[in-house]
Amino acid sequence: MGDLRKFYSLATIIFVGRSLVPMGGSDMAEAAALGKCTLFGPYASNFKQTVDALLAGKGAIMVKDKEDLLKQMQKCLTEPDFAKEIARNGQEVIRKNQGATQKTIDQIAKFLNPA
Known part of the structure; x- marks a missing residue:
């Protein structure tokens, strides 16, 4: 993914x-995390x-x-704002969701090992 x-x-x-096309898509999180206007298909x-x-x-x-x-590409190019x-917005969504896996693990651990 480096290139x-x-x-x-x-x-x-x-x-x-x-x-x-029905191939499952590719991960759009990296593009959004970089603060790029991100588009993808259905x-x-x-x-x-x-x-x-x-x-x-x-x-x-x-x-x-x-x-x-x-x-949509034309709109993004002609309306830079x-x-x-x-x-x-995309960058903020990704930022807010960083660490979600660890938060989930922490919650499960609390449930499995109550104090």
Whole structure:
């Protein structure tokens, strides 16, 4: 993922691949965490929790198909404030959810080993 991260760092707007066709998608968390305006298609079932969190926090754009992708990319390019807002929101969503696994483990441990 090192090379992809380098490419992400150079971009302003990122479309996360494998998501316009039923392939399960690719993880959009890294793009969002870098503060990039992140777009992906409807086939991101492998990353449902991330998708749900980003969409709820208005931190990414889910496109329906290639035509919608073109439309949304054009909007992001012609409305830079809109793209920046999506990017900021996405970065904040990822920041808020960092450490979620450890928090879950801590809660389970409390349940299994009550004081």
